[in-house]
Every structure is written in C-alpha cells, then in structure tokens.
Amino acid sequence: MTQRTELATVRDRLAVDELVTEYAAAVDDGDWEAYRGLFTPEGRADYRSAGGIEGSAREVAGWLAEHLEAFPVRQHLIVNRRVRFGVREQDTGDTARVRADYVAPMGRTGRDGGPAEPDLVCGGRYAFALLRTDDGWRLSEVVVREKWRRPPGPPTAPVIG
Template sequence: MTQRVDLATLMDRLAVDEVISGYATAMDDADWPGFLALFTPDGRADHRGAGGIEGSAAEVADWLAGVLGGFPVRQHLIGNRRLSFENFDGYPGEDRAEVRADCLSTLFPESGEATLAISRYTFGLTRAEDGWRLHTVMAGEKARRAPGR
C-alpha cells in the first residue's frame, strides 16, 4: 500500500469518525437539523432494539426529540469503534463504510436519578458528493439502569 493510499484511508477514517461523533453530539444538544444533515436523503434509522422506532431520519429525529426532551442533560459516549470500508476508488455513492460501536448513554432528568444505558450501534455510511453520510443506523440496547429498576 502506498503512502498516498494510506493517507486517503486515514482521511476517510477521520471523516467517518466525525459523522459518528456528530450523531451522538446532535442527540445530546438537541440539534435536530444537524442530526438530519448527517444522513443521505434516503437515510433510515432503527432504534427498535433499544425500545424505539424504525423510520426515516426525520421520523426518528422527531421521536428522539420527544423521548430525550425529558432529559435536559444527556451524554452519549461512543467508543470501541470498529470500522470497515468497501472502497471503489473514492466515487461518491459507491464507497461504503460500516462502523460498529458501543455507546454509554447517561440521561439526567430535571430532578431525580439518572438513567444509564449501554447500547451497540451499527452505522452504515455512503460517500456523498460533500463527504460521508449515514445511510443506515441500527441501535440495540444491551443494558439499562433506570430509577427504581
């Protein structure tokens, strides 16, 4: 592998990482326009494995806004990222990436105890004209600790 290819791969890894971090930050900051901008026009998300819904990015953003609205302070920490690429020489719409990552969510209500959840996400990304965008997101909850549970 040449240095040029290595540099391109590194740049793609950084760009994909920025999208994944942006997903978590958008949920934490209730930045729903920013959340939607991370997706391809036909992008979809599936949160059924975490007790949610499956639908278009806009439908899921509306659902998340309602669910997370009761938690003014929230933090989604995404780590243990495992990234793979399917590369077709940098052509928009053809290059794909998949990221499997774990997420620790801490949700603080106005008063009372925090809710903690551990989830596994699978992100499917496509290279678009303006960079990497989410095409699919799947969330599956592994554990939850809520007040009274």
C-alpha cells in the same frame, strides 16, 4: 499500498470518526436539524431495540425530540469504534461500516440548576452504515442494539439464599 492510498485511508477514517462524533453530539444537544443533516436523503435509523421506532432520519429525529425531552441532560459516549471500508466487488471505497459500543447516561435538570444525577443509563452497540457523497461521508443507516438499561432508583440488592 502507496503512500497516497495510505493518506486517503487515514483521511477517510478521520472523517468517518468525526461523523460518528457529530451524531453523538447532535443527539446529546437535541440538535435535530444537525441530526437529519448527517444522513443521506434516503438514510434510516432503527431504535426499536431501545423501545423506539424505525424509519427515515426525519421521522426518527421527530420521535427522538419528543421522547428525549424528558431527559434534557444527555451525554452519550460512543467507544470501541471498529471501522471497515467497502470490500464488495465494484465498491470503490465509497462505503463504510462502523460498529461501536455506547453508554448513555440521561437525567433531568439538577436541583437549583446544579449537576443532574442520571435518572437512566443504558448501553449497547451501534451499527452505522456510511456512504461517501458529494458533501462528504453521510449515514445511510443507524441501528441501535440496546444491551442493558439501569432505570431510575437505587440498585436492588441480589437475593442470596
């Protein structure tokens, strides 16, 4: 690999990582216009494993806006990001896949405007598909695979015996 190629790869990795971070921030902030802007025009998202819908970024943004309204306090963390750039024949390096784990605590507004206790915490794995466009990297697909969920209320003690 030449130094120029290595630099381009590093720049692409940073841009892809920034896009995934912008995705998390848009969802947490409820910025659905920004959310839609992260996708290609044909971009799709699939939240069915978390009880949601599958559809265009516009449709899913509407669904998220409606269903996350009950949890105005959101801070989801996307970790363990594994980035792979296109390797198919005739791929010019303009596609990428990111597999990343997430933890998403969500809560209602805290008492007296103070910090909120999480009312719901869930976790799982994202599969992001990205495409390099004239406007930079954009999401062509997001698939959510929820693995676990802790509902509101105190944890229940295990039954022994």
